[in-house]
Amino acid sequence: xxxxxxxxxxxxxxxxxxxxxxxxxxxxxxxxxxxxxxxxxxxxxxxxxxxxxxxxxxxxxxxxxxxxxxxxxxxxxxxxxxxxxxxxxxxxxxxxxxxxxxxxxxxxxxxxxxxxxxxxxxxxxxxxxxxxxxxxxxxxxxxxxxxxxxxxxxxxxxxxxxxxxxxxxxxxxxxxxxxxxxxxxxxxxxxxxxxxxxxxxxxxxxxxxxxxxxxxxxxxxxxxxxxxxxxxxxxxxxxxxxxxxxxxxxxxxxxxxxxxxxxxxxxxxxxxxxxxxxxxxxxxxxxxxxxxxxxxxxxxxxxxxxxxxxx
Numbered sequence: 001x002x003x004x005x006x007x008x009x010x011x012x013x014x015x016x017x018x019x020x021x022x023x024x025x026x027x028x029x030x031x032x033x034x035x036x037x038x039x040x041x042x043x044x045x046x047x048x049x050x051x052x053x054x055x056x057x058x059x060x061x062x063x064x065x066x067x068x069x070x071x072x073x074x075x076x077x078x079x080x081x082x083x084x085x086x087x088x089x090x091x092x093x094x095x096x097x098x099x100x101x102x103x104x105x106x107x108x109x110x111x112x113x114x115x116x117x118x119x120x121x122x123x124x125x126x127x128x129x130x131x132x133x134x135x136x137x138x139x140x141x142x143x144x145x146x147x148x149x150x151x152x153x154x155x156x157x158x159x160x161x162x163x164x165x166x167x168x169x170x171x172x173x174x175x176x177x178x179x180x181x182x183x184x185x186x187x188x189x190x191x192x193x194x195x196x197x198x199x200x201x202x203x204x205x206x207x208x209x210x211x212x213x214x215x216x217x218x219x220x221x222x223x224x225x226x227x228x229x230x231x232x233x234x235x236x237x238x239x240x241x242x243x244x245x246x247x248x249x250x251x252x253x254x255x256x257x258x259x260x261x262x263x264x265x266x267x268x269x270x271x272x273x274x275x276x277x278x279x280x281x282x283x284x285x286x287x288x289x290x291x292x293x294x295x296x297x298x299x300x301x302x303x304x305x306x307x308x309x310x311x
Contacts, residue, residue: 092274100278107263108282115247115260116286118175123182124243128236130183131190138191139198139224140216149195152188160185164250173254181250186239190232197231198224233298240290244283 074094080086081093088096101108138145164181171177201224209219251261260279267275 089271089273092277096274097277097281100274101281104275104278108278110258111260111263111279112282112286114175114256114258115178115251116244119178119247119250120182120243122175123179123247124186124239126179127183127186127243128190128239131187131235132194132232134187135191135194135198136220138195139220145195148191152191155184156188156192160246160249164246165253168250168254174256178247178250178255178259181246182243185242185246189238189242190235193231193235193238194228197228200231201227229302230298233294233302237291237294237298240294241287244287244290248283 077091078093078095081091086093092100134144134148138148160181163184167180167184168177171180198220205223206219209223214222248259248261248264251259252265255262260283263279264276267273267279
């Protein structure tokens with residue numbers, strides 16, 4: 001009995017000893033996060049206050065504030081990983097991820113071409129174009145709107161992880177199956193947003209066009225389509241991120257030995273988390289750049305809209 005009691009007591013001491021480093025890790029992590037994050041947060045807040053006080057510098061502050069916050073996150077991340085010696089299998093520091101980005105540049109470029117250039121761009125163009133054309137048809141013929149809109153809501157609720165393997169089996173393991181997934185994901189957001197935008201024109205404006213004897217096409221081009229542009233660009237921006245997510249998820253279910261989704265699934269199996277994070281960083285940069293370019297195009301095309309004039 002004494003031997004069993006000794007074993008139990010030893011296990012209790014081991015358990016209590018194992019709990020100590022965990023609690024210490026949490027306390028040090030919280031303290032390090034506050035010490036690194038708080039000063040940079042105050043700098044970002046100062047930029048924001050200065051932007052509010054000086055409206056003429058608002059555009060530069062719009063760039064400086066998120067840059068300061070982003071730098072604060074990266075600095076805190078680096079300090080915690082290095083200071084607490086976090087295993088790279090759990091969370092690699094940003095410096096290691098940046099080194100992997102440089103080292104594996106050719107591999108990441110090939111993955112980018114396979115996923116974004118060959119799958120995302122064609123699928124995004126086809127999905128948005130078909131959705132826009134279907135929205136015009138639904139606006140012209142009411143029975144199409146009553147038939148397609150409920151189907152659009154139904155398909156939008158389908159999980160992509162369930163659709164992707166089916167489309168991979170239909171269209172093969174190369175980029176056409178990923179483009180098909182992107183088409184399915186981007187078609188209905190464009191349809192729904194464009195239909196809503198075409199109905200956004202005011203009743204008085206439509207009555208004025210009708211009093212002038214304008215046809216449906218003339219009313220569409222002169223009034224309703226310009227009024228729908230903010231909705232159309234909203235769908236384009238939403239689809240820019242959805243398309244990339246859909247293509248990456250589809251590559252999990254079958255692809256040639258190249259592609260962002262293939263790289264993530266393969267490197268996770270090899271426990272190379274720095275390569276996984278490098279691929280995620282490339283996807284995030286590409287998605288953010290696509291969204292930013294579309295936002296600039298929206299600002300140029302809808303400069304007359306109240307939402308743009310307020311900025």
